[in-house]
Amino acid sequence: MDVLVLIDKLDDLVHNARTVPLTDSVMVDREEIYDLLDQMRSTIPEEIKQARWIVKERQEMLAEAKQEAERVLKEAQDRAEQLASEMEVVRLADRQAGQVLEDAREREREIRLGAEDYADEVLGNLEVNLDKFLAAVRRGRERLQGRGEGGDEVQP
Numbered sequence: 001m002d003v004l005v006l007i008d009k010l011d012d013l014v015h016n017a018r019t020v021p022l023t024d025s026v027m028v029d030r031e032e033i034y035d036l037l038d039q040m041r042s043t044i045p046e047e048i049k050q051a052r053w054i055v056k057e058r059q060e061m062l063a064e065a066k067q068e069a070e071r072v073l074k075e076a077q078d079r080a081e082q083l084a085s086e087m088e089v090v091r092l093a094d095r096q097a098g099q100v101l102e103d104a105r106e107r108e109r110e111i112r113l114g115a116e117d118y119a120d121e122v123l124g125n126l127e128v129n130l131d132k133f134l135a136a137v138r139r140g141r142e143r144l145q146g147r148g149e150g151g152d153e154v155q156p
Contacts, residue, residue, distance in 0.1 A: 006040045 013033065017026035 003040055003043050006036055006043065010036045010040075 010033070013028060013036065014026060017028045019026050
């Protein structure tokens, strides 16, 4: 039986049902309604179920195809940009390499001069300290020599 015929039967059942006094409600036979609903469920063609599955599969395939198309387009754009800018990248790399080399030479010069200044400062401090130590050694020797001659010896 056709689903539309069953829907019409259900409509007739509700339309022709007895009304409940003093209300807009109607009384229908529950078993008749369940019987009609069961018939409706059983008459829905398998094609409708398959059509739903086909629509679902189609939507999934379209989504996958769209994602793949976007991925391919993105790759193509990236590759085109890469190829278009390759020569500019080489020129830029040459300029940057020259700048890096120049910066390295300048930095080497600064470090060398700084190291020389630091070494000179350390050696100057060492010279001052050695002069102080040498003076202290001389004073100590002079005292020792003066003690041996003058009698500043310590008595036991």
